[in-house]
Amino acid sequence: MMRFHRPFPAATGTFPRLCAALTLGFSLFAGAPAAAQSKVTLVYSDWHLSEPVWNRSLQEAMADFQKANPDIKVELEPVALGQRDVRYSTALRAKRGPDVFTLDVNPIQQFIQRGWVMDLTPFIQKESGGLEQWKSDFYPRALDVVSSKGKVYGVPKTLVPMMLFYNTKMFADAGLAKPPANWDEFRDAARALTKSRSGSGPVDQWGTTIVLAPAGFDLRFSVFLRGFGADLLKPDYSASALDTPEAKKAFNFIVDLIRKDGVMPPGVAQVDANGARQLLATQRIGMAFESAWAHPIIADINPQLDAWNTLKLAPVPSDQPIRSTLHLKSLFINPNTDHPEQAWKLVKFLTDRAQMQRWFDDNNLLSARKSVNAEYKAIRENDNAALMASELERAAFMPLTPKWPEINEAFRQNLQAAVAGSKSTDQALRDAHAQINQIIAR
């Protein structure tokens, strides 16, 4: 006769207790993976992740964020500045893309118009003090850029004006005692700096450069336009403003610097923002329009230059009330993110006072929060920062219109054509004016 063993050693009073223990154990065990699974992964994308100085700073900030929020993991996704808008727009059209990403001013209105950024107003309203108190700490102009029809779509992070960077050693060698204060002095300084470093032989040092490649073009050419009292569009963006004598003066000035004076290096048509910084870092040029980020980047490219002390800042050499252009970096949330609450947490963290101070300490950038610029000691006691802060009032953003990329490119192509000599300066300016009006009228 076969004997069947009982499945459990004791079927009497011990069995129910064992079942209960097992049930409890399983439930606890099952709880562990549930907790692990609840860890949310956010993808953060930023063009500054592909730049060494910024990358370090952002990595540290993300480590701090993850430490403070162990339930959130942040994956970093670098993107090249030149490819940024294409990458994001393609992904966002397909309802994909990073959870949190950054943009500068140019494409923001397009992204808002096309629904590619989340409306953050409901999150902000839940903050202590509500929407109005939250807004009160930011520069109103910065908020205008990320807002539309009363809704806030992004959080401004850093805000800086374009400035003239000049190499004090090269200025001293050329017998220049101070930075130029007007455009005539700028031209004279550029001529004085253009020479052969060996004394004989071909010219291998130039006065300045302009960025004529797409990446970084708008921030730099606009300084010339505004410095001459001109602008690209009328204040209401209804038409081109390039038909003014001031615009013509500015346009001719740029072309003459290149074609007549020869104070910019050959190949200027291909120079982009990084190229311009390389030229500054290697002392091939003596001055350029840049902004606060240039100091740490150039120091990283050429540590021997001692960029922080050798490169000084000066205002755009003009007495126009608006003579420079503002750069704003802001954070946005993908409307298709699966984790809006966590994404908002990350955005809040990266734009809080402590991180704003970090962006100044590490990257030399002023904050979009008024209180940080006014109260943070390191900013208050820094000459360059004080100069930049004073210039914020004399700078403006590029036109906030969804058609901006096309308008900007029409102007760039015509300026390039004038520089290359395939069009006369008058013709190129007329063409740019007509094309921009066509774009606006469409």
Next chain:
Amino acid sequence: MGESRSVLYFVGPAFLLLILVLGFPAMAAVLQSFELLWVPEAGFSLANYQRLVTDPGFHKAFANTAVYVSCVVAFHMSLGLGAALLLNADIPGKWLFRVAAILPWTIPDVIGGIVWRFMFDTLPGFVNGALLRMALVDQPLEWLGHPKLAMFSLIVAEGWRGYPFIMLILLAGLQAIPQHLYEAAAVDGANRWHCFRYITLPSLKKMFMIALVLDVIWECRLFGMVYSMTGGGPGNATEVISIMTYRQYFEYYNNGYAAAIAVALALLMLAVSTPYLRMSMREER
């Protein structure tokens, strides 16, 4: 009945795949160009095609494409034929030369563009360095900054990168020419030029046609080389239709207009390939 069903099983998946990867995007582009798809307020409109006709930017891109394609294709044909004739000759170590000749074709066009961009760079570029060292110029030339030089540089770069394709087609054609034709010609007293003129060239006619049509289509669509070398500049001196389409779609978000440009390019390609299609159909009959 059973046989026709099995034919359907064999052909069906390929047909379905073709519809998915070719038919659907093509139809979507046509609908988009008429503002019937993926627009906030869909409604039939010819506005994008009207703009195409009147847009000086498109006219310039079209003219640039015509110049670029005709020069590059002519470059490919002559270089490809020359290389094919050399590689068809009975020389020792022929395989090594064949591998070397095909190398440019293996380089992706974007990489090729970046390499040539460095070569033509105004300040540290190899080309200017060599010209200055040989005292052929006293100032560096703006290879990519001058409109005509930029187009010339592009043609040289793409001419180098794309000729092996033509070479391979023509080499295959050369190897198919029966040897006895040359032997008979030699008996009749034909010299090398006569053989080339009256045997080689006529025998390669069909291969030339195939190579020409495929190369024109390929070059009309080429994007990476132009984008990485000049980005269409200076100004719009090298902006070809593919670059313009990309800009309109991805940078300016003018989806409908970009689709209209793409449709126009597709129609042009269809017109270019008609002689080849006719020839193939005639042969099949």
